[in-house]
Amino acid sequence: MIEKQITIKNATGLHTRPAATLVKTAARFQSDFFIQKDAMEINGKSIIGVMTLAAEQGSTLTLRFDGPDEEEAANAVVNLFERGFDEQ
Amino acid sequence: MSMEEMSAQAQEVIVKGIAAAPGIAICTAYLYSMQVPRVQAKTISPEDVESELQRLRSSNQRAEKELMKILAFAEHKLGSQSAKIFEAQIMILNDGILMGAIENRIGKELKTAEFLVFDEISKYKRLMLAAPDEYMHERAHDVDDVMNRIIRNIQDQKLFSKLEGEAVIVSETLTPADTVIFSRNQVLGYATDLGGVTSHAALLSRSLKIPAVVGLHSATKQVLSGDLIAVDGYAGVIAIHPTEETLEGLRHKAQRFKEFEQQLVGLARLPAETLDHKRIDLAANLEFVEEIEFALTQGAAGVGLYRTESELLAQSRYPSEDEQYEAYNKVAEEMFPHNVIFRTFDVGGDKLTPERFEEDNPFLGWRGIRVCLDRPEILLTQLRAILRASTRRNVSIMFPMVTKLSEVRRAKELLKQVKDELKAKGVRFDQRLKVGVMIEVPAAAILAESIAAEVDFLSIGTNDLIQYLLAVDRGNSLVAPIYQQFNPAVLRTIKMIVEAGHKHNIWVGMCGEMAGDPLATIVLMGLGLDELSVIPTTLPEIKKIIRSVKHKDAKKIADKVLTLTTEDEIHQYLFSALKGKLPDLPLEP
Numbered sequence: 198m199i200e201k202q203i204t205i206k207n208a209t210g211l212h213t214r215p216a217a218t219l220v221k222t223a224a225r226f227q228s229d230f231f232i233q234k235d236a237m238e239i240n241g242k243s244i245i246g247v248m249t250l251a252a253e254q255g256s257t258l259t260l261r262f263d264g265p266d267e268e269e270a271a272n273a274v275v276n277l278f279e280r281g282f283d284e285q
Numbered sequence: 286m287s288m289e290e291m292s293a294q295a296q297e298v299i300v301k302g303i304a305a306a307p308g309i310a311i312c313t314a315y316l317y318s319m320q321v322p323r324v325q326a327k328t329i330s331p332e333d334v335e336s337e338l339q340r341l342r343s344s345n346q347r348a349e350k351e352l353m354k355i356l357a358f359a360e361h362k363l364g365s366q367s368a369k370i371f372e373a374q375i376m377i378l379n380d381g382i383l384m385g386a387i388e389n390r391i392g393k394e395l396k397t398a399e400f401l402v403f404d405e406i407s408k409y410k411r412l413m414l415a416a417p418d419e420y421m422h423e424r425a426h427d428v429d430d431v432m433n434r435i436i437r438n439i440q441d442q443k444l445f446s447k448l449e450g451e452a453v454i455v456s457e458t459l460t461p462a463d464t465v466i467f468s469r470n471q472v473l474g475y476a477t478d479l480g481g482v483t484s485h486a487a488l489l490s491r492s493l494k495i496p497a498v499v500g501l502h503s504a505t506k507q508v509l510s511g512d513l514i515a516v517d518g519y520a521g522v523i524a525i526h527p528t529e530e531t532l533e534g535l536r537h538k539a540q541r542f543k544e545f546e547q548q549l550v551g552l553a554r555l556p557a558e559t560l561d562h563k564r565i566d567l568a569a570n571l572e573f574v575e576e577i578e579f580a581l582t583q584g585a586a587g588v589g590l591y592r593t594e595s596e597l598l599a600q601s602r603y604p605s606e607d608e609q610y611e612a613y614n615k616v617a618e619e620m621f622p623h624n625v626i627f628r629t630f631d632v633g634g635d636k637l638t639p640e641r642f643e644e645d646n647p648f649l650g651w652r653g654i655r656v657c658l659d660r661p662e663i664l665l666t667q668l669r670a671i672l673r674a675s676t677r678r679n680v681s682i683m684f685p686m687v688t689k690l691s692e693v694r695r696a697k698e699l700l701k702q703v704k705d706e707l708k709a710k711g712v713r714f715d716q717r718l719k720v721g722v723m724i725e726v727p728a729a730a731i732l733a734e735s736i737a738a739e740v741d742f743l744s745i746g747t748n749d750l751i752q753y754l755l756a757v758d759r760g761n762s763l764v765a766p767i768y769q770q771f772n773p774a775v776l777r778t779i780k781m782i783v784e785a786g787h788k789h790n791i792w793v794g795m796c797g798e799m800a801g802d803p804l805a806t807i808v809l810m811g812l813g814l815d816e817l818s819v820i821p822t823t824l825p826e827i828k829k830i831i832r833s834v835k836h837k838d839a840k841k842i843a844d845k846v847l848t849l850t851t852e853d854e855i856h857q858y859l860f861s862a863l864k865g866k867l868p869d870l871p872l873e874p
Binding site: 246 | 376383602
């Protein structure tokens with residue numbers, strides 16, 4: 198299991214579009230992917246879950262990956278957050 | 286008389302409301318209420334699990350098909366940005382984790398699919414509603430919408446958009462989304478209990494060219510689906526179970542309007558010029574890029590008001606600079622060589638805003654330039670986007686809801702800041718871009734001369750000016766009749782603003798609803814307005830009136846009107862003056 202802490206960089210936060218990109222990216226991997234924010238934990242492969250997080254710019258999330266390709270999954274997802282979901 | 290004949294000849298009921306979109310529709314009524322499907326926690330037997338799962342899957346497919354259709358239609362009518370809400374709903378339908386959880390629970394808990402859809406999705410909805418920001422509340426509505434769509438499909442209930450054949454929609458109120466979605470059916474008219482003439486749904490029904498009457502108070506209680514109903518969007522009246530006599534009158538009226546409209550064909554290419562060759566800039570009020578084509582075919586010589594808030598409509602957030610630039614640049618490009626006046630975000634009041642506060646009096650509250658000056662980053666971003674779209678030199682900027690001069694100065698400072706910034710970066714823009722102010726607060730009208738000294742133009746926003754001047758909430762159907770544009774106070778205020786602008790050699794226009802009222806055209810010309818900006822549908826009619834009078838006669842009429850002291854006198858005088866110039870004009874006395 199891999200655990201990573203990230204901070205949301207892009208201005209709009211995890212709004213619909215970044216949420217969709219995140220879910221699509223996570224779906225490419227077999228590993229389970231959970232996101233924790235404050236007391237809430239949701240399945241990172243579920244769009245309705247990610248939407249519910251209400252994660253704004255500057256909020257900190259804990260990402261948890263668990264499965265055979267957890268390394269690759271973590272790299273791909275963390276990379277997305279670091280690039281600010283390619284929003285300018 | 287047999288029972289059947291008796292019920293067929295129900296008593297005619299006339300209900301007076303507010304005319305929101307012109308036209309006449311005679312058709313059967315469809316009573317629309319936002320129905321929430323009922324769900325019960327029913328138990329199923331283990332051998333029914335498989336068929337219950339099947340029910341869920343096939344209803345999801347139907348729901349997706351419905352949404353795809355709505356999405357395509359919304360993209361076509363409103364543009365892809367505004368259609369994004371429906372895309373998000375489709376993604377929720379395809380959420381494997383969510384649907385997996387529901388399917389799992391059907392097998393384990395042996396409850397019906399609709400109950401578990403309700404139970405599972407409600408969990409997320411509650412979390413979203415508990416979040417403090419407006420954006421999440423809007424998403425909760427989307428989630429609710431998609432949930433009800435699935436449940437309705439599981440229960441195999443009919444959907445309003447499966448509405449067959451032509452109908453007049455009768456409803457308590459209509460959201461912009463309802464208005465758009467309905468219009469993909471053969472909706473011939475709208476009649477609603479609530480709402481005022483400038484509500485968003487009214488604006489939309491006008492651009493969709495669907496006759497509408499709003500503010501009918503209790504129409505939904507007087508009409509049943511299937512009743513014959515006539516909507517007179519000119520007079521603001523509906524007739525339920527209309528008599529043959531009423532119908533005859535309405536058909537005749539529709540015919541007269543149709544004939545007059547034929548006279549307007551070919552007018553688009555002619556200038557808006559009086560008989561004694563005084564030009565009036567006749568422009569269009571627009572809200573969506575998609576309206577441009579229609580505005581141009583109607584003969585718009587520019588955009589006198591581009592409402593930039595439409596960019597906020599679907600997103601419930603402020604769009605990024607690039608998103609805004611794309612939209613504004615497209616408008617400027619398509620309108621070239623005509624001029625486009627972009628009004629900066631006029632949020633608050635009855636308009637959508639991403640950030641919402643509880644205000645006892647939103648119309649006297651945080652709106653327009655007040656929001657933009659308190660949140661300068663919003664205005665700076667927007668100004669950057671507008672400036673970048675100004676390279677063709679056909680773009681102007683207008684600030685809404687100005688109350689005092691210091692606001693104008695502050696907004697101009699911010700504009701200068703953005704200009705310097707762009708210059709430093711080597712980004713091209715129109716250095717001489719014109720800046721104007723919307724005069725819509727009585728204080729600004731009184732200070733018009735001071736404001737005029739510091740800007741390039743003034744544009745009178747009559748909707749707000751009238752409501753503030755007369756202290757009438759235009760959306761409140763209880764007092765809506767007091768909202769009178771021919772109140773002498775209104776006309777005298779307009780005169781004052783025009784004179785203030787001309788004193789400083791700047792042009793003065795009008796972009797409120799009043800500019801598009803045929804009855805007002807002559808007096809407005811006579812008062813000296815240089816520009817009128819109107820909704821595209823009424824443009825040819827206004828042009829026809831301008832081309833049928835002499836400017837010097839219009840001045841005389843305006844002088845006479847200014848001596849009249851009541852709304853009724855003014856209304857009657859203008860009515861007979863216009864009838865005298867244009868006997869064919871189909872007007873309501």
